[in-house]
Every structure is written in structure tokens, then in C-alpha cells.
Amino acid sequence: xxxxxxxxxxxxxxxxxxxxxxxxxxxxxxxxxxxxxxxxxxxxxxxxxxxxxxxxxxxxxxxxxxxxxxxxxxxxxxxxxxxxxxxxxxxxxxxxxxxxxxxxxxxxxxxxxxxxxxxxxxxxxxxxxxxxxxxxxxxxxxxxxxxxxxxxxxxxxxxxxxxxxxxxxxxxxxxxxxxxxxxxxxxxxxxxxxxxxxxxxxxxxxxxxxxxxxxxxxxxxxxxxxxxxxxxxxxxxxxxxxxxxxxxxxxxxxxxxxxxxxxxxxxxxxxxxxxxxxxxxxxxxxxxxxxxxxxxxxxxxxxxxxxxxxxxxxxxxxxxxxxxxxxxxxxxxxxxxxxxxxxxxxxxxxxxxxxxxxxxxxxxxxxxxxxxxxxxxxxxxxxxxxxxxx
Numbered sequence: 001x002x003x004x005x006x007x008x009x010x011x012x013x014x015x016x017x018x019x020x021x022x023x024x025x026x027x028x029x030x031x032x033x034x035x036x037x038x039x040x041x042x043x044x045x046x047x048x049x050x051x052x053x054x055x056x057x058x059x060x061x062x063x064x065x066x067x068x069x070x071x072x073x074x075x076x077x078x079x080x081x082x083x084x085x086x087x088x089x090x091x092x093x094x095x096x097x098x099x100x101x102x103x104x105x106x107x108x109x110x111x112x113x114x115x116x117x118x119x120x121x122x123x124x125x126x127x128x129x130x131x132x133x134x135x136x137x138x139x140x141x142x143x144x145x146x147x148x149x150x151x152x153x154x155x156x157x158x159x160x161x162x163x164x165x166x167x168x169x170x171x172x173x174x175x176x177x178x179x180x181x182x183x184x185x186x187x188x189x190x191x192x193x194x195x196x197x198x199x200x201x202x203x204x205x206x207x208x209x210x211x212x213x214x215x216x217x218x219x220x221x222x223x224x225x226x227x228x229x230x231x232x233x234x235x236x237x238x239x240x241x242x243x244x245x246x247x248x249x250x251x252x253x254x255x256x257x258x259x260x261x262x263x264x265x266x267x268x269x270x271x272x273x274x275x276x277x278x279x280x281x282x283x284x285x286x287x288x289x290x291x292x293x294x295x296x297x298x299x300x301x302x303x304x305x306x307x308x309x310x311x312x313x314x315x316x317x318x319x320x321x322x323x324x325x326x327x328x329x330x331x332x333x334x335x336x337x338x339x340x341x342x343x344x345x346x347x348x349x350x351x352x353x354x355x356x357x358x359x360x361x362x363x364x365x366x367x368x369x370x371x372x373x374x375x376x377x378x379x380x381x382x383x384x385x386x387x388x389x390x
Contacts, residue, residue: 021078024048024119027389029071029108031063032374032382036345037313038063039374039382040107042115044079050115051374053314055103055283063385066104069093071387074108079119082112086289102261102286109287110318110370117369123321125364128292130325134361137335138166138204142310142342144173144181148189152196158337159197163359166202166332168230169193171219172210175236179210186219194226202331204230209237213245220250230255230277230306240265244274255279257294258308261286266294270301277330281308282318291322299328306330311338312346317354317372320364333362348375 024044031054032039038059043049054062073089089105090097117124123132139158141151155167171186173179180186193203205228211219216234223231232255235242247254255277260266261284269275278298282291295305305328309319316335323329335357340347351373355362365371 021081023078023080025076025078025389026074026112028386029066029074029111029388030384030386031066031107032379032384033059033063034345034382035060037349038107039314039379040066040111042074042079042108042111044115048115048119050111050113050118050369051314051372052107052109052111052114052287053283053318054107055281056311056313056315060383062100062103063107065100066107067385067387069096069101070104070108075387075389079112079115082109082116083289086287097262099259099261099284102290103283105290106283106285106287109289110282110314113288114369121368123364123366123371124288124318124369125321125324128288128321128325130321132364132366133324134363135320135323135333136166136331137164137357137360137362138168138202138332139164139337140168140310140334141170142336142338144170144185148185148192151189152193154337155193156196159201162357163361164357165200165360166204167193167197168204168206168232168334170208171205172207174208174210176208176210178212178215187222190219190222190226190228194228199227203228204232206232207234209233209235211235213242213249216242216246217249220246220252220254224250224252228252232256232279233258240269240272240274244272247274247276253277255306258310259284263290263293266297270297270303273301276303278303278305279308280305281315282322283315284308288318288322292326295322295326295328299326302328304328304330306332306334309334309336311336311343312355313349314370314372316362317370320362321370324364335362348378351375 027045028043030041038054040052113124173181237259253276256275257279258281280291280294298305307319309316354372
């Protein structure tokens with residue numbers, strides 16, 4: 001194991017410890033991280049443990065927040081008290097609202113779900129009220145630095161190799177203010193992908209907050225003419241009124257919500273029907289407890305839920321379990337097609353790859369918890385820190 005970047009610290013028991021807690025209590029919370037990814041291990045007083053993950057990107061910062069602002073409220077609490085702990089942390093840390101606190105909470109939440117599954121001998125999907133089984137996936141491109149012709153060629157290869165029948169590409173430029181990645185790319189790629197993949201393929205695009213309402217509606221009309229069915233984050237995600245304007249103007253489904261961590265923002269988004277498809281990201285939002293709450297809000301409003309999961313860390317596996325459990329699961333699982341050449345930090349994370357795609361489907365197995373083991377060699381190379389109950 002590499003030398004810890006901070007020594008282990010004893011943390012006083014959470015102020016709410018003992019309230020409605022039964023079963024094993026949380027004794028230790030450990031993080032293993034790089035700047036890009038951070039795994040979390042939660043260990044109970046009896047030595048049993050579970051694995052989770054904070055959100056990717058700046059994960060070293062997020063892990064520090066976990067130890068300072070999440071662990072003190074969780075240590076000493078029972079594993080069954082997770083829902084109460086997750087509700088309590090934003091209240092106790094009310095001076096620090098924002099995405100980093102939720103990204104850190106997600107590490108605790110997902111590790112406890114793994115512990116619960118292992119303790120029960122069941123996959124998390126079952127604990128959430130669902131069943132193991134297949135999930136239809138769409139091949140999700142993360143790239144804009146690619147010509148329409150080259151993008152079409154690699155999507156065809158994925159179709160032939162893995163049986164994908166649904167595909168997502170990028171249009172515009174990320175937060176581009178109506179600029180394209182290069183002039184004319186959006187107008188070229190929309191018909192090119194339809195022509196290459198044929199009339200029966202399900203096609204989706206992601207605008208990544210790139211357009212004004214007027215331009216988004218213009219692009220949406222092109223998408224409708226080419227038979228696309230999903231237009232993601234057409235306008236700046238923080239401008240809900242702009243997205244709602246686009247949703248009202250188009251017949252294509254408008255999707256969004258991946259960036260949103262605030263439950264009040266989710267309530268507003270759903271109440272105003274800003275989108276046709278909700279897309280919570282389990283790790284941006286704060287874990288499975290909060291993501292299931294958002295999915296339930298969407299279900300009550302009649303909106304399908306197609307969560308965001310844009311890399312092959314644990315977030316896609318978490319999402320697979322969620323999709324097998326919610327009543328308003330969208331048509332697909334987002335499945336990143338970017339390999340080690342594009343995301344080299346994804347290499348060697350797990351002892352066995354949980355992401356085999358056959359006939360365009362991923363599979364949630366009946367293995368307990370998340371059903372995956374973190375690679376100990378990766379852990380040994382990571383930066384380590386531990387918080388323990390006093």
C-alpha cells in the first residue's frame with residue numbers, strides 16, 4: 001500500500017448516533033483515490049465491509065470532503081440508518097451546499113448499499129425492489145473531435161461486435177453558446193449517422209448545454225427530420241426556462257438533469273416539465289437514496305428516468321442496478337464506448353470486468369451487493385486515507 005497522504009484520524013461519534021440505529025455500526029470509512037477516481041470502503045464494527053465510489057473528476061478533493069464533512073455524521077451510526085444519515089448531512093453542513101458535498105455523500109451511500117447487499121446475500125437491485133437481469137444499452141460517444149464519417153464507422157463496428165441497436169453522438173460544442181465544434185459539424189453528423197446506421201437504429205444526441213433556445217429548436221427540427229428520439233441538455237442546464245421552451249416546441253424527447261444535485265431544483269424541473277426524460281447521475285446527486293427519490297418524483301409525474309453514467313467506473317454498474325428496480329426506467333442504459341485510449345484511468349479498476357455487452361445488453365448478476373471486486377493492485381497505487389470512530 002502506498003504511503004497515506006494523511007494519517008488516519010479518529011472522529012467523534014455522530015451527534016445523532018444511537019437514534020433509531022440497529023445492527024452493525026460504521027467503524028471506519030476509507031478512501032483510495034487519484035485526482036480522477038476515488039473508491040470508498042465502509043467497514044462495520046464486526047469487520048464486514050462494502051465498496052462504493054465518490055464521483056469521478058477531482059476525486060481527491062471530493063475524498064477530502066468525505067472525511068471532513070461526511071464521515072463525522074456517519075461514523076458510529078448503524079448501516080440501517082443510511083437514509084437518516086443522508087438526510088441529515090445537508091442539514092448539518094448547511095453552510096456548504098453544492099455539488100462537492102453530494103459527490104462525497106455518494107461514496108458513503110454506495111458503499112453502504114454494497115455492504116447491505118453482501119449482508120443479505122442479494123444484489124442491490126433486489127434490495128431496491130427489482131430483480132437481476134438484462135438492461136438494454138445505448139453506445140454513448142463522448143467525442144466531438146471526430147468527423148461524422150469516422151464516428152459512423154466506429155458505431156457500425158460496435159453494432160457488429162456487440163449488437164448495439166441504439167447510439168448517441170455529440171452535437172454543437174460543450175457550453176458552446178451556439179458555436180459548433182467546427183463549422184457545419186452538427187448539420188453534417190445528424191444525417192450522416194442516420195444514413196450509416198439505417199432506419200431501425202435508435203439515435204440520440206447530446207448538446208451538453210451548447211445552444212440558445214432558438215438554435216436548439218433549429219437543431220431539434222433537424223433531429224426530428226432524421227428520426228432521432230432523444231435530445232439531451234440542449235440549453236445551459238442551469239437555465240430551466242430555456243430548456244422548457246425547447247421541450248414545448250419539439251416533438252422529440254428532450255432530456256436533462258445530469259448535473260443537478262439539489263432536490264429543490266429537481267422538484268422545480270419536474271413541476272415545470274422542463275424535460276421529457278429525467279437523467280439523474282447517481283454520483284453527482286449524492287448516491288442511491290437520493291437518486292431513487294428523484295426517480296420516484298419522475299414516476300409520479302409520468303416521466304421516464306434514463307440516468308446519466310458517462311464512464312466505466314462503478315457509476316455505470318450502480319445505474320444498471322437502479323434501472324432494474326425503478327418503475328419508470330427509460331429505454332436504455334447509457335454505456336460509454338470510450339476505451340483506455342480516451343479514458344486511460346479506467347484501466348484495471350476491477351478484478352473482473354462487469355461490463356460485458358452481448359446483443360446490445362448489459363447484465364445485472366445475482367452476485368451480492370454490486371457484484372464486483374476492486375483490483376488490489378490499483379488500490380495499492382492510490383492515495384489512502386481513513387476516518388475511524390473514536
